[in-house]
Amino acid sequence: MVKLVLGSRGTGKTTKLIQKANEDIKKCAGDIAFIDADNKNMYNLNHKVRLINAMEFNINNIENFHGFLCGIIAEDYDIEKVYIDEIYNLIDLDMDKLYDLISKLENLGDKFNTSFILSIDYDLDDVSEDIREYAE
Template sequence: MVRVIMGVKGTGKTKQMIELINSAVHSENGNVVCIERGNKLTYDIHSKIRLVEASHYDMGNFDFMKGFISGMYAGNYDITHIFIDSLTKIVGVDPADHSVEVFLDWLSKFSDDNNIKFTVTISADESLATEGVKKYF
């Protein structure tokens, strides 16, 4: 399962993400991971959540992100939910770029194959979303 939360700055994406992350720690039977850009969530999320600061790993494209997620899962099969905050800012692509849709489709297949949930935020106006991205709203 892949869920996308999309909106411009100030629409409450981060607040919604924090609530989802903190509730996941109580409802998930496995480990929960959050990949973020910067350290804005450090004090707002439960200490049991594995927080990954993306800039420490130079995630410059979706191929790197795929390898990173695959590697995290290979090292810990108990991961049940991965949150990705500000996906397009982490990778450095335009939110309307077709590669976002391709990556979300890959996440969906990875999710189905490995029984992991993904929740992703994208900082952009929802009107910029392609039909392929909208199917994950």
């Protein structure tokens, strides 16, 4: 499953992701990973949520990012949810690339029973109908 938290910069997407991750870790049977572009939210996340600073891994395109996610899941088969914030600081993501990423995440999630929740710097009105169906 892939869900998108949409909104322009400064609309509280990160706060929403942190709240959801902290709520989910209390009721989730598996593990949760929170992928960010820095460590600034380390103290806002429940200590059971695994914070991963993706900037430390030289990710610069969708293929690298997909491989990175595969590695995280391979290392921990109990990962149930992966929250992804500030993806635009990692890779260039226009609308076409966003749909490609969603497709890759859908396939990965189906194969390993993992959900992906991403913050995306687009408003609902700015995304195509194909992407809109993933909006939360």
